[in-house]
Amino acid sequence: MKAFLDQDFLLQSETAKKLYHEYAKPLGIIDYHNHLIPEQIANNTQFENLSQVWLNGDHYKWRAMRTHGINEQYITGDASDREKFRKWAETVPYTMRNPLYHWTHLELQRYFGITEQLNADSADRIFDQTAEQLKDSSHSVRGLLKMMNVEVLCTTDDPLDNLEHHQAFAKEQESFRMLPAFRPDKAMQAENVEALNAYINQLETVANVSIDDLQGYLDALKARHDYFAENGGSISDHGLEQVYAADFTESEINQIFSKIRQNSSLSEDEIIKFKSAMLLYFAQWDHEKGWVQQYHLGALRNNNARMLEQNGPDTGWDSIGDFVQGKALSKFFNKLDSKDQLAKTIIYNLNPADNELFATMIGNFNDGSVRGKMQFGSAWWFLDQKDGMTKQINALSNMGLLSCMVGMLTDSRSFLSFPRHEYFRRLLCNIFAEDIENGELPNDLEWVGKLVSDICYHNAKQYFNF
Known part of the structure; x- marks a missing residue:
């Protein structure tokens, strides 16, 4: 009987132990997506x-x-x-x-x-x-991060954020970097015209402009995108039920924006067209700057109306959703690719029924220009556990190249979440080792160890230019 959570936790063979302890464990952590609070890092809470x-x-x-x-x-x-x-x-x-x-x-x-x-x-x-x-x-907050050998962490920040805490931290000589990520979800929430108008009004104040038409709105948001880049940002992120890729004309989006500013309700078709347009604009800006764009897809949020009213969002009332993903993903990426405007992209799947769909979708747009340009991101939220990670790793292995994967991230609000990287690394090493033990892979630990090291650290460092 094995001891609970000993040094060889999840490592079922001597090969797995060697891969983990010699190749994965010593590596630093690049946590390219989390929800940590920048103020707490800057102030070393x-x-x-x-x-x-x-x-x-x-x-x-x-x-x-x-x-x-x-x-x-x-x-x-x-x-x-x-x-x-x-x-x-x-x-x-x-x-x-x-x-x-x-x-x-x-x-x-x-x-x-x-x-x-x-x-x-x-x-x-x-x-x-x-x-x-x-x-x-x-x-302290920084002490906890150093304990886990964190080298880079990317927070998730609204375009309206002044990034003062990132700026303050950047002036210090610390052992790790904290960088912002552009998360413009609120800028496209056309399903709630009142909330969107309030957001636009805030943007006017932050950008010190008057926003009367669509072009003014895009100019102000683009200025915020530029501001993030000036402050070390090179990643965007979107938390969506699904990607939106409806056809639209500039005239239609102008008219829809006018209705928004008049506080007029929108039809479902208008909502989808506005979201589709905004996603496309954001993606074009990302490509223009050489950023990496991330899409977290598939969450059905705020299911319990009574508890949402009592506690607000992000308090535990979300679940996996069953959205149709394939056609819109294909259409969206095609629009960008056809104009050579498709940036490096990571898509994250929350419904395990869609794992193979996501794993094959990225192969449609890997054009050889960048190693692993299109990524099927690590298992997240409800799936960042043993079974979910294993299924994601197997789907990517079967349908694409696991060797090009950029590894794990915490996607967490807690400073104690970084052992999730260790958990992923242990599982990864055990999966490779099992194939070696079964004679399905050669017993070449130097080469397999290199692949493990790449997936856990080096791929991300190269992909994000960190």
């Missing part, structure tokens, strides 16, 4: 306890606690940090076979050296022990 650094904002844990029957008072309510932690600790033993059980104990080990299992009995002891460590500079 010191959290007081595990609830603050671990539970606040973590809707993965919140969903598990709710399922276990924990009252919302102890999740997003006014209970004390210790009380909330006790309720999480009470829940943890019941998360066995959910990835949270692995994440939880990996993070306790890697950041705090705690191998004791978290449960109701150990809750106060672990809360106090970690609180003591969190007082030390080694466990």
Whole structure:
């Protein structure tokens, strides 16, 4: 019987152990997409306890606690940090076979050296022990990142952001870089004309212009895109149900924008055309600057209207959606490719039923101009666990070239999430090793080790020009 979460966790053979410990483990981390708060990195925030650094904002844990029957008072309510932690600790033993059980104990080990299992009995002891460590500079925000050997991290930022915290951090001589990523989702939310108009009004203030027509809107957004580039940005990101690729004319989009500024409601057809146009404009700007564009597709958000009203978005009421992805992806990429305006692109899939679709779609637009130009991104959100990662890796292996993949990312709001890179690396090494052990790949550890190192680190470093 193997020990739980020992140094060879997930590594089922001597070959897997060698691949991980010699080729994957020593590498730095390039985390090219996350939702960390730049202000906390710039200010080197010191959290007081595990609830603050671990539970606040973590809707993965919140969903598990709710399922276990924990009252919302102890999740997003006014209970004390210790009380909330006790309720999480009470829940943890019941998360066995959910990835949270692995994440939880990996993070306790890697950041705090705690191998004791978290449960109701150990809750106060672990809360106090970690609180003591969190007082030390080694466990400040930057200390936590350095502990994981982070070299680059890219936050996710709205075009309206003034990037002051990125600017302040860039002036310091730190061991890692923090760069912004352009996330213009709110700029194309035509399904909510009132919210979009409020956003446009904010943009007027930020850009110090008056926006009366579509061209004025595009000019102001393009100026923000330029501003991100001036501040080290070279990545965009979009969180969408699906890509939009409806045909449109400039005249139609001008008329739709006029209706938006008049606070007139839009038809479904007009909404789709506006979103399609905006996505195309953003993609053209990305190509013009040599950026990488990312599309996170397939989430069905804000399903519970009552709890959305109570807690707001991003609090644990989202799920996998069953959207039709193929035709729109093909049409969108074709529009860009036909004019030689298709930037390096990563598409992330949330519905595992579409894994093979995504894995084959990228092959349609890999034109030999850039190694791995089109990427089927790592398993994300509900799929960034053992089964989801394995399925994504296998689909990409079968339909494309796993060797060109740019590896893992945290996509997280927590500074304790970086062992997800380790988890991915261990799984990757075990998958390669299993094929070697079965005689399906040659026992050439030097070459396979190179592929592992590329996937875990070197491909991303080259792809993003970091």
